[in-house]
Amino acid sequence: xxxxxxxxxxxxxxxxxxxxxxxxxxxxxxxxxxxxxVLGGPDSAWFESLEKPTYYxxxxxxxxxxxxxxxxxxxxxxxxxRSSRDGRRLALGLFAVQMAFNVSWTPVFFQLxxxxxxxxxxxxxxxxxxxxxxxxxxxxxxxxxxxxxYLAWVTFxxxxxxxxxxxxx
Numbered sequence: 001x002x003x004x005x006x007x008x009x010x011x012x013x014x015x016x017x018x019x020x021x022x023x024x025x026x027x028x029x030x031x032x033x034x035x036x037x038v039l040g041g042p043d044s045a046w047f048e049s050l051e052k053p054t055y056y057x058x059x060x061x062x063x064x065x066x067x068x069x070x071x072x073x074x075x076x077x078x079x080x081x082r083s084s085r086d087g088r089r090l091a092l093g094l095f096a097v098q099m100a101f102n103v104s105w106t107p108v109f110f111q112l113x114x115x116x117x118x119x120x121x122x123x124x125x126x127x128x129x130x131x132x133x134x135x136x137x138x139x140x141x142x143x144x145x146x147x148x149x150y151l152a153w154v155t156f157x158x159x160x161x162x163x164x165x166x167x168x169x
Contacts, residue, residue: 026074053163
């Protein structure tokens, strides 16, 4: 069972307050996750000059995928936040740490132009994310499942980062 402090959550049992609270988590994670992009991104001359791996997706994929992932992350975080199960505080702390690594990748890669350092950041992020998913699983299996697409994308992003590093080192 996923024991939350208000009982199991189903769509029928959600109050207006629950929906607004969940929405606040979703918006919050999207804002925090999106802030580094304000500093700069793939439209720089430096990035455009880099050789990219053949599996590099169209630029439009990144904001679409990240918005979806940050939304799922916000919902997962909300589910854990509402829980009264043992391990909740650890899960929330791990989420905060992995999120710090998530938002640090963009400035390291794009502003500092440190492809190798960014690769190290994303590898650490990947490990922290696996640990966070396990911590979320102990609190609420649904929350852990909501983070699986994020892990898949971070895995792909790490492969992209590695490919760019290898092609331009």
